[in-house]
Amino acid sequence: MSAVHEPPRGPVSVSVVVPVFNEEEALPVLAGRLRPVLDRGGEPYEVLAVDDGSTDRTPRVLEELRRAWPQLRVVTLRRNSGHQAALTAGLHRSLGSYVISMDADLQDPPELVPQMLALARADGLDVVYGIRKDRSADTGFKRRTAAAYYWLMRRLAGSHVPAQAGDFRLLSRPVVETLKTLPEQQRIYRLLIPWLGFPEGRITYQRGERAAGATKYPLHKMVLLALDSITSFSAVPLRLATAIGASSLVVCLAFLVWALVAHARGSTLPGWTSLIITVLFFGAVQLFCVGMLGEYVARIYTAVQGRPTYHVARDTEDERR
Incomplete structure (x- = not known):
């Protein structure tokens, strides 16, 4: 495989962290929607695609995308370590003054990235959450279990935990540096970040259909997430x-x-x-x-x-x- 020649890179203003696991079909669609949004912003950026031990053509697709997209940066983990671990790797290696995390399935629209940045800069916020006000694209079972999860977490971990806020969020560099100092092994960012208490804002959106492929959060992973959330943040x-x-x-x-x-x-x-x-x-x-x-x-x-x-x-x- 030929090497990718990249121009010298200066300071990065925005980093977008995307954990990826077996998303060979969704990645071209993601690039087609995310890149125009970031290019129109007119500021230096990077996109960190964290390959969480994919077993399909995901690594090859990422290399093909890098040839035409110099700002795409690929971080490859040695084995499948889980969504939150892949997100941790991306956050820890990001360079931007603002770091935005999102999934590769495009259920969280990348077109909201400029709105998140504008809100954070206008109001001096360190965290901006994406709140899912409409989850009609999800199955009824998914909606009910998600509602039960957030209801339980808000009662166990505290009302400061935003309901219906997944991993689509913006973090400032001070928040990322604070997260890097924490010694926790099993991180649940949707609970950990609100616990830090940084100034926050919220934007609402309608959750879309999955771009391609199957969900990477089946029932047993949802149960494990709930169990980890409870035992990590409540006695x-x-x-x-x-x-x-x-x-x-x-x-x-x-x-x-x-x-x-x-x-x-x-x-x-x-x-x-x-x-x-x-x-x-x-x-x-x-x-x-x-x-x-x-x-x-x-x-x-x-x-x-x-x-x-x-x-x-x-x-x-x-x-x-």
Whole structure:
């Protein structure tokens, strides 16, 4: 493959970070819509496509796009590390004064990028969220589960978490540098960034249809995202386990009183049904509480190991330099 000759690059005003995993069909469409928007802005920019261990033609398509698009920068991870890890790699390596993150499926319209920049500069904001006011393009199941997720997160993590705000957002350089100093292993940016408390603004938009391909967030990944979000930003499950344990103790004492009364009246007959129900009930409670503790212990174990969440195999910016 021939080398891509790029002109010398000066300071970058805007970085657009796009995590990519098996998006060979969507990438040409993304380039066709995103590049004109950024070119019309008239300021130096870069687009960081973070290839999260794609197994299709995504790497080849990215190289083909780079030949005609000098501002396209490709960061390749050694293996599939997950959407949030790929987003972290892009944020950490970005150079722009403002960094905008978005997905490659074009459900979040790149035409809103100038509006985000204008709002941040006019009002001196460090964060601008893209809020999905209309998700009619999503399936009913997706809309209901997303609504349940944000409802739960706003009650566990706090009302400062914006509802219906995914990973389509603008960050200033101070926010990015602050994120780089945090030691967290499992980052959920839709909860972490509001927690920082930087001045923020919001723009609303209608979520569009996927440009091509299939969703990269099936049900099991949505469940894992919810679990990581809960255990990373709230100790409520541990308190819930304590409350369930206390309630179980009360129920156990009630059974004890009932048994003593029955014994005093001479009506203690063998009862298989009551015995098996009691054993199953308390066994389920114990397993639930141990499971909750295990989730938190697993995260402590991951943090103690201190392993990086991703490894970069290649960055075309390093080659250019």
